[in-house]
Amino acid sequence: MIRVSHLVKTFSRRQGGLFSRSVQTRAIDDLSFTVAAGEMVGYLGPNGAGKSTTIKVLTGLLVPTSGEVQVNGLVPWQERRRYVAGIGAVFGQRTTLWWDLPVAESLALLQHVYRIPAARYRQNLAAFTELLELGPFLQTPVRSLSLGQRMRADLAAALLHDPPLLFLDEPTIGLDVVARERIREFVREVNRERGVTVLLTTHDLSDVQRLCPRVMIIDGGRRLYDGALEELQRRFGGERQLVVDYQEPPLRPEVEGATLLSVDGPRVVYGFRDLGAAELIARVTRQAAVRDLRVLEPDIEATVRTIYEQRLLHREH
Numbered sequence: 638m639i640r641v642s643h644l645v646k647t648f649s650r651r652q653g654g655l656f657s658r659s660v661q662t663r664a665i666d667d668l669s670f671t672v673a674a675g676e677m678v679g680y681l682g683p684n685g686a687g688k689s690t691t692i693k694v695l696t697g698l699l700v701p702t703s704g705e706v707q708v709n710g711l712v713p714w715q716e717r718r719r720y721v722a723g724i725g726a727v728f729g730q731r732t733t734l735w736w737d738l739p740v741a742e743s744l745a746l747l748q749h750v751y752r753i754p755a756a757r758y759r760q761n762l763a764a765f766t767e768l769l770e771l772g773p774f775l776q777t778p779v780r781s782l783s784l785g786q787r788m789r790a791d792l793a794a795a796l797l798h799d800p801p802l803l804f805l806d807e808p809t810i811g812l813d814v815v816a817r818e819r820i821r822e823f824v825r826e827v828n829r830e831r832g833v834t835v836l837l838t839t840h841d842l843s844d845v846q847r848l849c850p851r852v853m854i855i856d857g858g859r860r861l862y863d864g865a866l867e868e869l870q871r872r873f874g875g876e877r878q879l880v881v882d883y884q885e886p887p888l889r890p891e892v893e894g895a896t897l898l899s900v901d902g903p904r905v906v907y908g909f910r911d912l913g914a915a916e917l918i919a920r921v922t923r924q925a926a927v928r929d930l931r932v933l934e935p936d937i938e939a940t941v942r943t944i945y946e947q948r949l950l951h952r953e954h
């Protein structure tokens with residue numbers, strides 16, 4: 638569905654005053670990847686990594702310096718009209734709808750832009766109105782919508798013409814938990830029910846955790862990782878923790894296979910990595926009578942932050 642091969646995009650700008658010279662930035666530096674039909678892929682990377690540039694090339698807004706791109710069998714920046722009929726895009730930072738028009742009229746205009754057959758348009762509009770609960774604000778001008786409402790209207794707009802591929806760029810930015818969850822649920826539904834392929838760019842890892850079995854990480858315009866988020870957690874994540882409340886403060890709290898992180902009266906916190914939680918719990922309960930215990934998973938946001946900050950993936954590249 639998406640095939641990117643040896644993609645390079647350089648930007649040049651002039652720097653300095655009287656003796657100004659041209660400075661080149663390689664936003665994308667020999668990037669290759671493929672995405673198959675029906676996949677949901679999270680596209681991650683620190684600020685300035687080259688994510689937006691990739692999406693702009695894939696949506697046909699930018700022409701690359703070199704390399705090849707094929708999406709739905711077409712080259713995005715050629716045959717624009719045919720190409721845009723096969724993709725949908727939602728950019729969290731800006732709307733693709735008409736600012737002064739009510740949502741319903743914006744959507745009706747899109748029917749004409751994409752030449753959507755009337756019956757199909759009515760069907761999709763009804764389905765999205767229900768799934769995204771658009772009803773209460775269909776007659777509201779786009780400029781008066783809340784951010785969450787606008788994002789829902791934008792999602793409907795992006796999918797009205799039944800594109801098989803959807804680009805989502807920060808679709809949950811600035812939204813509260815409920816609004817975020819509703820959008821994720823909708824994206825999951827269109828992927829499952831309509832087979833829509835999704836490429837999701839986000840800084841919110843919980844979006845990716847909930848939606849994307851596959852994650853790609855880029856930095857400096859290069860692909861550093863392609864796999865599951867959990868695999869990163871396993872390789873670079875901190876220890877898991879077991880918090881144990883013993884019946885009595887233990888005389889010898891040490892347990893083989895776990896590090897002792899803290900002892901506070903009857904509460905002991907263990908760190909563990911290789912040992913399974915069930916085995917550690919078995920060892921703990923053999924040791925002394927236990928009143929309560931819980932396992933704390935390491936924070937995936939913190940793990941990925943460390944990967945970016947310490948450039949852990951660069952080292953192995």
Ligand SMILES: Nc1ncnc2c1ncn2[C@@H]1O[C@H](COP(=O)(O)OP(=O)(O)OP(=O)(O)O)[C@@H](O)[C@H]1O
Nearest residue numbers: 648650662664682683684685686687688689690691
């Ligand atoms: N129009 C442009 N002219 C010059 N340099 C640009 C232009 N667009 C992007 N760049 C540079 O290309 C690099 C990649 O930028 P890009 O916006 O693709 O990163 P990003 O991963 O989307 O970052 P963010 O997470 O901050 O949105 C950066 O160094 C940026 O400064």
